[in-house]
Amino acid sequence: xxxxxxxxxxxxxxxxxxxxxxxxxxxxxxxxxxxxxxxxxxxxxxxxxxxxxxxxxxxxxxxxxxxxxxxxxxxxxxxxxxxxxxxxxxxxxxxxxxxxxxxxxxxxxxxxxxxxxx
Numbered sequence: 238x239x240x241x242x243x244x245x246x247x248x249x250x251x252x253x254x255x256x257x258x259x260x261x262x263x264x265x266x267x268x269x270x271x272x273x274x275x276x277x278x279x280x281x282x283x284x285x286x287x288x289x290x291x292x293x294x295x296x297x298x299x300x301x302x303x304x305x306x307x308x309x310x311x312x313x314x315x316x317x318x319x320x321x322x323x324x325x326x327x328x329x330x331x332x333x334x335x336x337x338x339x340x341x342x343x344x345x346x347x348x349x350x351x352x353x354x355x
Contacts, residue, residue: 261329261330262328262329263300263326263327263328263329264326264327264328264329264332264342264343265324265325265326265343266324266325266326266327266332266335266336266340266341266342266343267305267307267322267323267324267325267340267341267342267343267345267346267349268288268322268325268338268339268340268341269318269321269322270284270304270322270323271318272318272319272321273315273316273317273318273319274311274313274314274315274316274317274318274319275315275316276316278321278355279321280304280321280323280352280354280355281354281355282354282355284323284354285302285303285304285354288302288323288325289302289325291338292325292327292335292338295334295338296331296334297327297331297334297335298327298328298331299325299326299327300326300327300328301326302323302324302325302326303323303324303351303354304321304322304323304324304351304352304353304354304355305321305322305323305324305346305349305350305351305352306319306320306321306349306350306352307320307321307322307346307348307349308320308346308348308349308350309348321352322346322349324349324351325340
């Protein structure tokens, strides 16, 4: 399932420029979900949809979205982050506005791996 979501995002990014309009670069950005160990997950489809809605309400066109993990091994301790992320594909012209909303560029999560939302 992780591989399938990653392939979906990669394909969406790869073919996104094949339509009409400006040939603008598609980029993936990430935002921490806030899920910590020993607590209820915040990495849900409902929470992802809320993040996407927030982006769209400011005029940011979201091309694809999903859940991911930062790919880093975290210590097993209650209250420690688990590394879950929301992954969103936008055009490069929308990156600055998305960063103002708490998202980070893909470079901050070079080991990120797609995962299923709960």
